[in-house]
Amino acid sequence: MPTPPPSDRSGRGRPRNPQTHEAILGAARDLLRSQGYARFSIERVAADAGVSKASIYRRWPTKGALLLDLYMAGLPSDAIAADAPSLRDELHRYLLATIRRVNDEGWREILRSLVAEAQYDEGTARLMQDKVIRPRREAGLRLLHSAQRRKEIAADGDLELILDMLFGPLWYRLLFDHAPIDEDFASRLLELVLHALKSPRRAKG
Amino acid sequence: MPTPPPSDRSGRGRPRNPQTHEAILGAARDLLRSQGYARFSIERVAADAGVSKASIYRRWPTKGALLLDLYMAGLPSDAIAADAPSLRDELHRYLLATIRRVNDEGWREILRSLVAEAQYDEGTARLMQDKVIRPRREAGLRLLHSAQRRKEIAADGDLELILDMLFGPLWYRLLFDHAPIDEDFASRLLELVLHALKSPRRAKG
């Protein structure tokens, strides 16, 4: 359930047309996929969806918020599961799912757009933080903690850094496109992450 | 002197005013630092520099090219040195220099802006690739190779992935700001990278 059309006061007034909602998201998604972020504008989305601009602004205050809902709507339930029995298997599953999604041009464009938008809209940056970055990290952290409890990994690992090491390279390749994000990359990255979990933790400072 | 004011045909016509060049770069830098990428526009830069827009377009074909020159102008010679005697020392030195720069608000804004711009301008993406991403990776690669030759590290490491692991987390923290990029982060990241170099390389696929 990604984004329930949020009406402030309960059943007052004419209810929002869910088709309008879908038409906007659909048009936005198509536009992004076909033309890229450069040609993505509220104006075009409204025209393509056969909807007034006001109907978009009524639902999403900024372009970033709309992009984020595109992201949320496309998110299946393949987030990292904290209670998975095996750390390796769960991370592997997660990486494969991520790779599949990230190699879809539409999805890739959504992520790139969100990053771009977050660089100049403070609100989008916050949203991105709250809805994309932090949730993934928290799920990852829970998974690592449960692996620690199971003694699958050492208790003293630098987990925050491990997460940077897991997600950082993904974003890095996604944004700069210097190398493919494929299964081979996933496997090697996984091994490195797991190996890193065996690294002795250095004293702080 | 990263970018010499390039005049196409040599001594023909009115010579470019080097002050104009500097005024533009200066105004761009100030604007970026004070207002951020959101308020950064060729229009504003021209106005602030007291220069016509055409004078900017004559020198830089796109906003991204201008941003990139801002980046180049600010780049001292602290790139990774391929011939450094110690891998650890050289990487440490590089990371500390990077951290210092990246914590300057102006510089940070330049990098964020470049990333944003690269997401919708194909040309900027290429420039970014050629002038920022690849050079750093190549220098890193040369350093790693020389360390291999010195047997400081194993000969069969997955060096590309090592570089993702070195640069990825830096960009990740820079763009999403979920955690500081400080000396502690640098040290820990360095240890992880060095530790990873000891990881046995998995068979491909």
Add this chain to the structure above:
Amino acid sequence: MPTPPPSDRSGRGRPRNPQTHEAILGAARDLLRSQGYARFSIERVAADAGVSKASIYRRWPTKGALLLDLYMAGLPSDAIAADAPSLRDELHRYLLATIRRVNDEGWREILRSLVAEAQYDEGTARLMQDKVIRPRREAGLRLLHSAQRRKEIAADGDLELILDMLFGPLWYRLLFDHAPIDEDFASRLLELVLHALKSPRRAKG
């Protein structure tokens, strides 16, 4: 010379295209004539003239200012001449000219639009005062004064009121359309005005 295209700083930069100027005025005039004030918008004028909105706003700050230039451009030199030899003849000539113009649908629409616009834009109200109302009254006043000097009329007439009596009924019929503004009306109005000039001036208060 109704409205010289005003450029602030002298000959710097690309000069304004006089054809653009004319295209805007032409499109505005046509639109007003064909669709009336109700459908008159800067948006439409720009589209019809094949010109950008900015090019209109560069020249005229408000819709009212544009309308006023339409008025000015259409104004021939048939204003009241202060030095005419005969009051009756000059007023008659002026009234006939006015009638002719006012019975042109385009011109009528310009005047109605100006009145409407002046009711909600303070600036247009002032412009209208300065460029339409006052000049006509001042010319009328000068004519009446010169008639007084010639002893064509009494020296103690209530000239301001005479002017209200001359112009008031014209606007009244123009705006509310309850009766035609034709030559008969002009002649009768003229007689009444001239007759009124013979009225003994009442003591004030």
Add this chain to the structure above:
Amino acid sequence: MPTPPPSDRSGRGRPRNPQTHEAILGAARDLLRSQGYARFSIERVAADAGVSKASIYRRWPTKGALLLDLYMAGLPSDAIAADAPSLRDELHRYLLATIRRVNDEGWREILRSLVAEAQYDEGTARLMQDKVIRPRREAGLRLLHSAQRRKEIAADGDLELILDMLFGPLWYRLLFDHAPIDEDFASRLLELVLHALKSPRRAKG
């Protein structure tokens, strides 16, 4: 009782709430007085009255109709009385009453708004004609006729023009604000009108 809330089909359905009616008129009046015609919108009136837009449109088909009701509601019984014993006294009374009303900012704004609205809404123009312009003229005409019957004035005066001369200057000063509408103006205008009634009627054409 100027405008009885008109329900089409007799007593079917829930009767209209008279408080809603009053709230709308009140809010409209206040808004007009405080912000002027420029900021007068159905949207604002509805919001200020705490009423839905539909409730306004149910009662008044256009903005002009609402404005006209504001006018009607404010109209006391000081219209010109056809059967007054003295033309001069009745006109004087009428002018003084008019002056008083017209110098009230709220009332002035209603009249200006009606004029503006009538310039682009055909329906409002007709309403204005039927409810404002013609009634006043007809009452004036009846008064003049009865004065003729009493031989107070000549039988062959150009009465239509006399009415233009009476009302025209009032609207003219009201709309363009070039001079005050005060008691002095009223007295002088009255004298001129009465004087004009003694003017020999010119042959037509």
Add this chain to the structure above:
DNA sequence: TAATAAGCGAGACGGTACGTCATGTCTTACA
């Protein structure tokens, strides 16, 4: 006493226009 018919506030909806801003190109005068 139930059905029916309107009234009502809230608010969604497709439109249209507003006035501003930025883009990248162009035209002219000036050096």
Add this chain to the structure above:
DNA sequence: TGTAAGACATGACGTACCGTCTCGCTTATTA
């Protein structure tokens, strides 16, 4: 002949109203 100012077409921005339309109620009248 190149530089510089600024006009230009294009097109997006976010806001405000327009008049219409649901929606879930409430309030009368009529059957």
